[in-house]
Amino acid sequence: MNLKPRNFDEVIENVLVDKGVCTSDILNKYSKKEKSYYFNQFLIGATNRRKHPKDEYAFLLYSSERRKHIPRASRFDDMIKDIPLIKKSCNYWADNWPNGYRVTSAGYNIFSACCKAVPSKCGLYNEGKPYNPPRNGIRSQLKNSNKCSIEVKVPKEILLNELSLRRYLKSLQQSDNHRNMISQIEYLLTLAKASKSGLLPITYVQSNGGRLYAEGSVNLQNCKREIRKASLAGMFDVDIENCHYNLLEQMCARIGIKTPRISHYVRNKKQVRKEVATTLQCTEEQAKVVLIALIYGANLGPRGVLKKLDIDTSDEAIKDTWISKLAEEVTNVRRYVIEDYTARTRGCYKIKNDAGMIVKTITENGESVKKSKLLAHLLHGAESLILQHMISFLGDNVVLLQHDGVTCPNPVDTDELSDYIAEKTGYRVQFDIEQLKLDLNVDATDRFQQQDLEDIFEDEMAA
Secondary structure, X not given: OOEXXXXXXXXXXXXXXXXXXXXXXXXXXXXXXXXXXXXXXHHHHHOOOOEOOOOOOOEEEOHHHHHHHOOOHHHHHHHHHHOOOEEEEEOOEOOOXXXXXXXXXXXXXXXXXXXXXXXXXXXXXXXXXXXXXXXXXXXXXXXXXXXXXXXXXXXXXXXXXXXXXXXXXXXXXXXXXXXXXXXXXXXXXXXXXXXXXXXXXOOEEEOOOOOEEEOOOOOOOOOOHHHHHHHOXXXXXXXXXXXXXXXXXXXXXXXXXXXXXXXXXHHOHHHHHHHHHHHHOOXXXXXXXXXXXXXXXXXXXXXOHHHHOOOOOOHHHHOOOHHXXXXXXXXXXXXXXXXXXXXXXXXXXXXXXXXXXXEEOEOOOOOEOOHHHHHHHHHHHHHHHHHHHHHHHHOOOOOEEXXXXXXXXXXXXXXXXXXXXXXXXXXXXXXXXXXXXXXOOOOHHHHHHHHHHHHHHHHHHOO
């Protein structure tokens, strides 16, 4: 989905001319198709989506995708010179990453001016057509175009706490370190301003593994954590406590597989994170991300999760520690869980998760799919099943879907919810509930970086 205010590309062109960045003659050198692609990349970069692994402030730009719109690289380079909204910051590296681009300082200023220039209630467009959301808020087709069988209804529009969000925006504008976050807030407010209802639209599409992902480059599911808190200040996050380790423990228990270290973490979450942080000489926030990464197949080697998090801990310091043994346990037990689900799936070389989603266990080349990816498929399926029953239980008391929980306008009886989920799914899980509050004293940069890395590990394994 490519959701924009009506005529947003024309707004960009007008602002470029008004600000003296380029002339109408220069803009007219390029076709509508070329400019549409270029402005889409500008939007992705300004709002910090599609992050580049080499440069956290850059976005990925694939040559294969660019060629569909602008066949010649030299033509694209000329466009960057003529319309200086983005600049290259990382070069292509074969089998590792494509070129990376950053939004220029002038580009951020143009983006802010464009958001301010959008007329109120002008309407929203998706891929050049008037935006038409599904009635129940969920697309009838999966990402792979198969039919979606989810019947629950979720909100397709959200009322933003604009007072809280604008306060947060103003605090971020006091420094030059948060341009991406500022752009995210500006665009969320602009989408709400442009919609006929004055509310922020949101539409979900189910992945091949069962997860419900919000569509669009910027939304309240994929935005920075503190932006979501400011947008929904006063509401309540209800999340499955230690979700995937909890589910993995129960999957193992069903087939008689013991998980002493996984079980210890499930029951002593805070203590374990402190101990892991001490072992790795990192923050507890980083320790949490390391633990999540392990269940998604990451390792503690020199090229693994610790490198991604810039944690400088030697192999010798990690050897024979509790976390190294946890990593071994996760690797060992996942084989039995995968075998159990495979045996219960009809057909060859297939595996079905609890959400009823089926994937192949071998690739088109005849190679086995990584066990970490298959385990992620199973965990996402159980998570999706629980989420669907959470929605049924909570009814109208749901504003936003997340992967392992929801945001609610009113408090929730979590004990009653736990009993309901156990009855409907067979999984006994506990829920954390937190009232969302705007905190202007949070060091946003560090926290958001860790949250983004957490998302990377999950997205890499998403089926």
